[in-house]
Amino acid sequence: MERPLLTVLLLVGLIIGWAVGSAYARARRGWTDYQTAKKSVPGARRGAWGLVRGVAVKAAVVGLLLFGAVAYAAAGSDDETAGPAPTSSTSSTTRDEPSHR
Known part of the structure; x- marks a missing residue:
């Protein structure tokens, strides 16, 4: 009777x-991935700001x-x-003939 008990245990x-082993392996992979991502953040941040700076410079040049x-x-x-400038239309009433009243 002792043998089946040992088998069950x-x-x-x-x-x-x-x-427990699979949970530990998952935790180790997660920790490694976290450390890798943590180390790559400053480089990614610099790259993103470089792209933003490039777009801002191009937009400023186009705006100027x-x-x-x-x-x-x-x-x-x-x-x-542009063509000739418009002249003022003043009507001059000059008569060559003397007026008879």
Whole structure:
């Protein structure tokens, strides 16, 4: 009767050992992944800020170009290609003949 009891205890020990061992292995993999990610964060942060800086510089250049184009268009209205300037229409009533009343 002692043999079946030892077999049951051995099976229970194996199941508990397998569960604890797989949990430990999972925890070690998680810890290793965490340490790897923790070490890569400063590099990733630097890379992300580099990308943001690049986009900001490009947006600033485009904005300056647009501002320059608008300023050039606003200041360029007195160009020769603008056509003749409108003249005031004053009607002069000059008569060559003397008026008879």
